[in-house]
Amino acid sequence: MLYRLLLGVLVAVVVSAIRPPSAATVTIKNNHPLIFYHGRWDSSPGTWWTGSGFKLNVENLQSLALNLGLHTTSPFAAIGVSINNAPFFTVNASAGITPIPLPPVSSAARGSTTLVRINVEGSVSNRINLESITLNANAVLHPYKPSKLVFQFIGDSFSSGYLLPMGVDQAWTFIVGERYGAEHRINAAPGAALTDVPSYGNVHGISYQYFKVEDTNYYYTTDHNYTTPWNFARDQPPATHVVIHIGANDSAQNVTASQFVQVYTDFLARIRKLYPHQPIFMLTPWGWPTSDGNVYYYYQGQYQEVLNARTTLGDKNIFLVDATGWVSYEDVFPDSLHPTVDGQVKIANEFTAWMENWGLSPNASINA
Structure with a gap:
């Protein structure tokens, strides 16, 4: 009996000796203070609205995996990943473990920090439920220093990355933020009107939904088919510039010109309470171009009326951006325009050219 026991111990020791040790890792919980969350997250925590995500500044980064919960979009949510400000690439993230591919680490880079930026790309089906992050054992988190410039974009399908292969990461809103080295928050939803009316499957308009955690597709998520107020104090740092392009779906839902002007004016009054000193930029429509060379616009002259209503109240920091002629038929998908x-x-x-003429250059030293 003793012989068999000793033999068993010996076999166990030999097997342990020849089995390669498992790679050591470190788990970062989702409430770690050095995860820099941006966009809108609920308490699970889970993303809402396109472009929401987080940033990590990691020393000695060699491996990275996301551990995602059941509220993650099924079968996956497309996420954009950028390493050290290199161009974004797409990873399909699913509930469970999603490894993030990283470039090889050179010996010269060991000991340095790596900036990882991750956001959801889709204008819909864009929820990731972050439970934890797994890093290699000797990785160390450092604080992320956000840009001093923060763009807040508000809009519809034109601003959300709708139909683009990489979603919002190829949208003009995101591109502008990247050019300025800015933080960007993008609250835009395909098919949504500004007016709080049902539109193309959205049960609410942006004038309602902007003030909520959830985006306009909340109604179809069986685990979270309700809305909760967004705490704007969580938007840190606060927006420095607010950019709005909206109205196409109001026109499609037969909202009259006078109604639209009133809704937009009331919306801006609420926006101004949130951003009392920030410049607000209202884009006019670039319209619907057609193959015959014509461009069809909506609410012509009405955006000026909205501007006039604000300036009459003494608001001198709101600006109308005339987007007439910005888009031709060659610039659109023929089946959707x-x-x-x-x-x-x-x-x-x-838009960048317009902003430069206004006085904000992408070459400004914004991170100093």
């Missing part, structure tokens, strides 16, 4: 990838770049070019 929404801007293509190249069309989004063209819009970003036009």
Whole structure:
């Protein structure tokens, strides 16, 4: 009996000796103070609205995996990943463990920090439920220093990455933020009107939904088919510039011009309470271009009326951006008339040029 016991111990020791040790890792819980969350997250924590995500500044980074919970979009949510400000690439993230591919670490880079940026790409089906993050054993989190420039974009399908292969990461809103080295928050939803009316499957308009954690698709999520107020104190750092492009779906839902002006005016009054000193930029429509060379616009002259209503109240920090002529038929998908990838770049070019003329240059030292 003793012989058999000793033999068993010996076999166990030998097997243990020849089995390679498992790679050691470190688990970062979702409430770690050095995870820099951006966009809108609920308490699970889970993302809402396109472009929401987080940033990590990691020393000695060699491996990274996301551990995602059951509220993650099934079968997956497309996420954009950027390493050290390199171009974003797409990873399909599912509930469970999702490894994030990283570039090889050179010996010269060991001991340095790596900036990891992750966001949800989709304008819909864009929920990730972050439970924890797994890093290699000797990885160390450091604080992320956000940009001093923060763009808040508000809009509809034109601003959300609708139909683009990489979603919001190829939208003009995101491109502009990248050019300025800015933080960007994008609250935009395909099919949504500004007016609080049902529109293309959205049960509420942006004038209602902007003030909620959830985006306009909350109604279809069986685990979370309700809305909760968004605490704007969580938007840190606060927005420095507010950019709004909206109205196409109001027109499609037969909201009259006078109704639209009133809704937009009331919306801006609420926005101004949130952002009392920040400049607000209202884009006019770039319209619906057609193959015959015509461009059809909506609410012509009405955006000026909205501006007039604000300036009459003494608001001197609101500006009308005339987007007439920015988009032609060559810049849109023919079956939907929404801007293509190249069309989004063209819009970003036009808006950047307008902002430079206004006085904000991408070359400004904003991170000093």
